[in-house]
Amino acid sequence: MNENMEKKQKWKNKLKVMAATALIVMLSLGGTLAYMTDYEAAENRFTVGSVDFNLYERNWDGERPDGSYATSSDASSSNASSSDASPSDALGIEQARHMYAGMEIPKDPAIKNNSKNDAYVRMTVKVPVAEIVTAAEDGTLNAGGQAVETQLFTYQLNPESGMRRLSGTPVREGDYYVYEYIYTGGGWDEIPVPAGHDIPPLFHTVTFANIVGGELSESTEFIHVDFKAIQSGGFASPEEAWAAYENQGQP
Numbered sequence: 001m002n003e004n005m006e007k008k009q010k011w012k013n014k015l016k017v018m019a020a021t022a023l024i025v026m027l028s029l030g031g032t033l034a035y036m037t038d039y040e041a042a043e044n045r046f047t048v049g050s051v052d053f054n055l056y057e058r059n060w061d062g063e064r065p066d067g068s069y070a071t072s073s074d075a076s077s078s079n080a081s082s083s084d085a086s087p088s089d090a091l092g093i094e095q096a097r098h099m100y101a102g103m104e105i106p107k108d109p110a111i112k113n114n115s116k117n118d119a120y121v122r123m124t125v126k127v128p129v130a131e132i133v134t135a136a137e138d139g140t141l142n143a144g145g146q147a148v149e150t151q152l153f154t155y156q157l158n159p160e161s162g163m164r165r166l167s168g169t170p171v172r173e174g175d176y177y178v179y180e181y182i183y184t185g186g187g188w189d190e191i192p193v194p195a196g197h198d199i200p201p202l203f204h205t206v207t208f209a210n211i212v213g214g215e216l217s218e219s220t221e222f223i224h225v226d227f228k229a230i231q232s233g234g235f236a237s238p239e240e241a242w243a244a245y246e247n248q249g250q251p
Contacts, residue, residue, distance in 0.1 A: 052115040059106035108201035118192035155203040192232035
């Protein structure tokens, strides 16, 4: 009788171990589906896992690579360099409050990989468009003075950023043209951004279209810059990584 009870107890213990092992396997399998990603936009930021990127614009709003902000008082510090801070009236975000036709202002979106993982990153630039009348620098009206669809802001890609435009033709989304850029490190093929790497600004300034007075309201949309990132480890190619990113329902 005691021998039968001992056998039953041993089977119970085996079942417990098997159940625990099965749970561990299920959790492990589930974990492989949650790829480390990062996404950042003007007002939305979230991080999953340990992929941690920061989009900053030192000459637009004073933000540094670590997410802190420079102030005009920092510039007077004996330990500060001229690149540590900008006077508030020199920041692009302040100049944008008083835009005029043809004006060029600082806007320098850069990205820092603050994580310990290499990861793929893509930047998106959304440029507002409108049907407006514009003029050349000498005042001559373009398109015979007819209103035509025009990008309200232009910029020059910084060749030292290591980024390349993914497609030659922008995607139209509502009242915006959307341009997507991939990180190539100066080459052609998309490659991961090394851990700790600081990507130079995608561009340094933006120029407002030389519009004819009265063509736009005062509440004109500004240019938007976003990015998204996903771990590179575990994927055979960037295409495979971005497919997984999309499958997770990320923006």
